[in-house]
Amino acid sequence: MSKNEIEKHVKGESLFVDDFxxxxxxxxxxxxxxxxxxxxxxxxxxxxxxxxxxxxxxxGENQIGNIIQDEHLLAEEEVNYIGEPIAIVVAETQExxxxxxxxxxxxxxxxxxxxxxxxxxxxxxLIAPPVIFSIGNTEEAFNQCxxxxxxxxxxxxxxxxxxxxxxxxxxPGEDESVKIYSSTQSPTAVQRATAKVLGVAMNKVEVDVxxxxxxxxxxxxxxxxxxxxxxLAASLLNKPVKLRLSRQEDLRMTGKRHPYSADYKxxxxxxxxxxxxxxxxxxxxxxxxxxxxxxxxxxMFHATNSYFxxxxxxxxISCKTNLPPNTAFRGFGGPQAMFVIESAIFKAAxxxxxxxxxxxxxxxxxxxxxxxxxxxxxxxKVGKCWEGLEKNFVVSKKIEEIKKFNDSxxxxxxxxxFIPITFGISFTSKFLNQASALIHIYTDGSVGVSTAxxxxxxxxxxxxxxxxxxxxxxxxxxxKMETTNTTxxxxxxxxxxxxxxxxNGNAALIxxxxxxxxxxxxxGRILKTPGENIAIYKDKVWVGEKSSGINWEELVNRxxxxxxxxxxxxxxxxxDIHFNRSVNKGRPFAYHVFGAAxxxxxxxxxxxxxxxxxxxxxxxYGESLNITIDKGQTEGGIVQGxxxxxxEELAQNEEGKLLSNSLSTYKIPDIYFTPKINIHFLEGSxxxxxxxxxxxxGEPPFMxxxxxxxxxxxxxKAYVGNIDFKIHSxxxxxxxxxxxxxxxxxxx
Ligand code: MTE
Ligand code: QUE
Ligand code: MOS
Numbered sequence: 001m002s003k004n005e006i007e008k009h010v011k012g013e014s015l016f017v018d019d020f021x022x023x024x025x026x027x028x029x030x031x032x033x034x035x036x037x038x039x040x041x042x043x044x045x046x047x048x049x050x051x052x053x054x055x056x057x058x059x060g061e062n063q064i065g066n067i068i069q070d071e072h073l074l075a076e077e078e079v080n081y082i083g084e085p086i087a088i089v090v091a092e093t094q095e096x097x098x099x100x101x102x103x104x105x106x107x108x109x110x111x112x113x114x115x116x117x118x119x120x121x122x123x124x125x126l127i128a129p130p131v132i133f134s135i136g137n138t139e140e141a142f143n144q145c146x147x148x149x150x151x152x153x154x155x156x157x158x159x160x161x162x163x164x165x166x167x168x169x170x171x172p173g174e175d176e177s178v179k180i181y182s183s184t185q186s187p188t189a190v191q192r193a194t195a196k197v198l199g200v201a202m203n204k205v206e207v208d209v210x211x212x213x214x215x216x217x218x219x220x221x222x223x224x225x226x227x228x229x230x231x232l233a234a235s236l237l238n239k240p241v242k243l244r245l246s247r248q249e250d251l252r253m254t255g256k257r258h259p260y261s262a263d264y265k266x267x268x269x270x271x272x273x274x275x276x277x278x279x280x281x282x283x284x285x286x287x288x289x290x291x292x293x294x295x296x297x298x299x300m301f302h303a304t305n306s307y308f309x310x311x312x313x314x315x316x317i318s319c320k321t322n323l324p325p326n327t328a329f330r331g332f333g334g335p336q337a338m339f340v341i342e343s344a345i346f347k348a349a350x351x352x353x354x355x356x357x358x359x360x361x362x363x364x365x366x367x368x369x370x371x372x373x374x375x376x377x378x379x380x381k382v383g384k385c386w387e388g389l390e391k392n393f394v395v396s397k398k399i400e401e402i403k404k405f406n407d408s409x410x411x412x413x414x415x416x417x418f419i420p421i422t423f424g425i426s427f428t429s430k431f432l433n434q435a436s437a438l439i440h441i442y443t444d445g446s447v448g449v450s451t452a453x454x455x456x457x458x459x460x461x462x463x464x465x466x467x468x469x470x471x472x473x474x475x476x477x478x479x480k481m482e483t484t485n486t487t488x489x490x491x492x493x494x495x496x497x498x499x500x501x502x503x504n505g506n507a508a509l510i511x512x513x514x515x516x517x518x519x520x521x522x523x524g525r526i527l528k529t530p531g532e533n534i535a536i537y538k539d540k541v542w543v544g545e546k547s548s549g550i551n552w553e554e555l556v557n558r559x560x561x562x563x564x565x566x567x568x569x570x571x572x573x574x575x576d577i578h579f580n581r582s583v584n585k586g587r588p589f590a591y592h593v594f595g596a597a598x599x600x601x602x603x604x605x606x607x608x609x610x611x612x613x614x615x616x617x618x619x620x621y622g623e624s625l626n627i628t629i630d631k632g633q634t635e636g637g638i639v640q641g642x643x644x645x646x647x648e649e650l651a652q653n654e655e656g657k658l659l660s661n662s663l664s665t666y667k668i669p670d671i672y673f674t675p676k677i678n679i680h681f682l683e684g685s686x687x688x689x690x691x692x693x694x695x696x697x698g699e700p701p702f703m704x705x706x707x708x709x710x711x712x713x714x715x716x717k718a719y720v721g722n723i724d725f726k727i728h729s730x731x732x733x734x735x736x737x738x739x740x741x742x743x744x745x746x747x748x
Pocket of ligand 1: 214215216217329330331456457458460495496497498499500501633636696697698699
């Protein structure tokens with residue numbers, strides 16, 4: 001019997017890297033990191049009795065950059081952010097490694113640090129040349145508009161705060177090989193970077209991943225350095241080495257969701273039709289590229305959220321600053337883009353003296369429209385989801401009640417906001433849209449499935465088990481998901497872009513269908529009837545409607561004796577996707593996920609403290625593989641999205657030092673802050689690109705959190721009146737209070 005993840009988590013039986021039994025003679029590593037954001041290392045003095053490795057000890061290349069080769073594993077002469085790794089200190093115990101680290105003396109020459117993206121842009125510090133996406137002619141269109149609104153938006157970053165910090169164990173083997181246990185979303189990225197650093201071939205590096213205690217994008221590119229440092233130390237010492245960051249180290253040294261600063265210009269007719277939209281996104285990339293360019297590109301794709309706009313021009317600028325390299329985080333740049341257009345609509349509504357939802361509804365995407373990057377809008381469900389809010393939650397009545405509440409309450413005000421979402425599914429780098437699966441059926445009928453998918457709490461393993469069980473016609477408990485291992489699934493794409501269940505599930509489905517076909521033919525041979533008369537379901541072999549008396553275990557064992565292969569490997573590559581970067585047009589996404597939410601909030605006007613009361617959602621799941629998992633992903637995403645725009649504030653001082661460097665200064669939503677979440681599963685959606693017509697779920701619900709921000713602004717407006725606000729996220733209680741204080745108090 002194989003248990004599912006939830007059961008193991010609840011019973012405390014799930015293992016994480018820190019729980020693994022260590023081999024004898026394992027040493028422990030601690031990382032010496034830069035205390036300054038920008039400068040030169042003048043000298044480092046490592047005492048003779050301290051074991052430490054610097055870039056000089058690297059046998060291969062000191063380079064771990066993925067998309068752009070601009071990231072050292074260990075700093076050479078220059079440091080570019082606080083927390084940049086300089087040396088790996090190793091000892092027989094963790095305590096000794098840390099004590100030894102404190103005995104290392106160093107001297108720096110400090111240079112000026114830049115932490116703001118617009119400042120970096122002014123100085124020409126860019127990760128890559130700016131990118132422009134456009135359609136139509138915005139300048140001409142603005143001339144035809146009755147309203148044109150221009151403004152700036154400031155968007156904060158976000159700490160991933162996965163429960164399990166970055167961790168890895170490396171065990172050296174014979175012939176220059178190394179085996180790495182890593183908490184990574186991208187086993188192949190770890191394998192490739194480690195091979196490069198060690199100067200060995202990729203087949204010398206085996207990476208194994210059991211599960212992650214959360215990733216959220218923070219272990220896509222950024223699990224790599226820790227695994228590579230661990231492997232480097234293991235290889236140089238010829239001993240197993242464990243490296244696990246403490247929470248404070250993890251907060252200090254790893255990158256976060258990108259903060260953005262943006263300019264926009266939106267033009268509308270007096271009827272509320274959006275005719276033109278321009279936006280410039282200044283992305284705060286941090287000190288190296290990491291995945292920033294791919295993230296910025298997704299920002300461009302989602303610039304118009306769920307709206308059809310005929311004239312659009314967006315500019316994306318990835319700015320290099322002296323902060324840890326910012327990285328993937330649920331939504332991958334999409335949420336920032338959607339926040340900017342929602343800000344523009346909020347401001348336009350103020351100017352036009354209408355509710356934002358009137359503009360939102362009037363401009364929703366319709367079947368057959370085109371996204372401004374050239375993709376046709378197909379199987380569009382956003383209008384259905386929006387209408388579903390009234391049908392399922394009678395939101396018009398909720399709005400009436402909110403108005404009544406505000407009329408009769410002075411010290412508390414309620415607000416509401418609608419938020420539609422449209423999120424493209426596929427990696428926008430086409431080559432990443434591939435996956436493989438390897439299925440073994442053992443002679444006792446039990447099944448082992450390996451794919452490239454990494455389980456990180458999102459339920460991908462359970463979804464793949466469900467797919468294989470359905471396809472083979474056997475019960476779930478016969479199927480075990482194996483670890484994600486580079487020797488069983490090679491050249492893996494990261495588990496990311498919400499695509500892991502689609503890509504790996506489709507690969508597993510192909511493999512399972514092939515095995516099923518083979519076993520059906522085998523049963524036909526045994527029962528002396530053509531294969532097409534045979535069916536396998538409920539763990540039994542059936543001839544037509546009648547049980548054949550042969551069960552799954554017996555069939556498998558007979559097949560083995562008849563020398564029929566009980567193993568299948570399969571490959572899946574998403575069809576129908578393409579994108580031409582010379583014109584920035586194409587069909588980058590296999591499909592889109594749609595949804596709409598209505599968010600109610602309440603604010604204490606004297607204190608600025610608030611509550612998000614309820615989030616009502618109609619979401620398009622396709623045909624859900626598992627309703628419990630999909631509901632959990634929706635709820636988790638919503639709470640994480642609300643946290644990003646409300647409580648979670650990353651504070652740095654001008655020298656680039658993280659001030660919100662512990663959980664007492666960085667606040668995330670807890671169970672008391674979590675709103676009531678009501679979810680309606682949209683009916684009648686079938687996704688031709690998903691296994692068993694399902695849809696991806698991991699990232700899209702995060703963006704319902706945007707509704708919480710504008711719901712709070714609506715509550716603040718109910719108190720201060722229709723005055724102008726600066727849009728600056730997160731809307732912490734402090735910031736809310738400062739907006740509330742703008743009320744002009746008239747003396748009686
Ligand atoms: N859910 C949990 N519990 N833990 C996670 O780390 N990561 C999110 C999302 N949901 C995450 C999660 C992110 S960023 C992505 S891209 C998807 O899960 C990835 O998994 P999927 O492709 O299987 O949906
Ligand atoms: C969404 C994603 C990713 C993405 C594009 C998306 C992602 C990712 C990459 C990427 C791109 C180019 C590379 C590379 C990775 O693109 O997670 O190694 O060379 O890693 O739309 O989630
Ligand atoms: Mo998710 S940000 O694509 O790991």
